[in-house]
């Protein structure tokens with residue numbers, strides 16, 4: 001691997017880091033030399049499976065359970081990061097959402113979704129700011145729903161739009177302090193998140209068929225793009241949205 005893409009010596013927090021795309025980010029980053037703190041909240045089995053994989057490959061990954069929508073969870077995670085020393089990267093993969101048409105959505109659904117997807121990111125960055133080392137990188141994981149209408153996705157899409165706008169403002173404010181902020185927007189990736197989507201099987205097959213690449217992108221491919229954004233190879237990339245969707249978003 002070219003040294004510019006290496007994450008050797010870097011310490012990175014990955015929220016939602018034990019499952020789906022976040023799990024791939026944790027593994028890809030650790031294989032590139034990073035020390036990874038992978039946050040999760042409910043999926044104990046997934047956290048243990050990641051630890052077992054890390055042990056097998058001799059990777060520096062630890063897992064940390066904390067609910068990012070609760071002040072206590074954020075306090076505990078902040079303390080865990082502080083114990084680990086300087087932080088060189090944050091990848092905010094954790095997300096949630098209620099997948100229903102607008103008529104069926106309530107303010108509770110709205111608050112639940114925004115609490116993790118946007119508010120937790122705001123609070124985390126604020127809390128971790130003093131911990132970031134020089135040349136640190138933050139990646140906010142968004143989705144195509146930030147820009148385009150997706151069935152039963154309005155509240156999640158709106159939260160991702162807010163996340164992206166917030167990340168761009170942060171990019172401008174934090175770049176002079178040596179912290180780069182970027183956005184990573186995957187296309188559809190077949191993870192457990194799709195279990196909550198209406199007609200998931202049919203929609204994934206249709207998306208794969210309509211993707212110029214001829215298939216869906218994988219968690220590893222998204223994770224490698226995150227690696228680029230957190231590496232020195234991306235040292236001049238600030239406030240951008242990197243789309244990893246196999247060309248699915250190109251209007252034809």
Ligand SMILES: NC(=O)c1ccc[n+]([C@@H]2O[C@H](COP(=O)([O-])OP(=O)(O)OC[C@H]3O[C@@H](n4cnc5c(N)ncnc54)[C@H](OP(=O)(O)O)[C@@H]3O)[C@@H](O)[C@H]2O)c1
Pocket residue numbers: 015016017018019020021022039040041042043044046066067068069092093094095096116141142143144185186187188189190191192193194
């Ligand atoms: N899959 C796709 O097609 C797709 C497409 C575009 C963008 N994305 C984005 O990519 C990211 C990862 O997606 P995914 O499909 O891998 O999701 P996923 O498998 O559903 O994983 C979601 C993660 O968020 C964590 N989480 C949920 N609530 C939390 C809370 N209150 N505090 C802390 N962590 C919490 C979960 O932890 P537990 O494991 O403990 O429950 C889990 O690790 C998300 O931001 C998603 O919006 C996904």
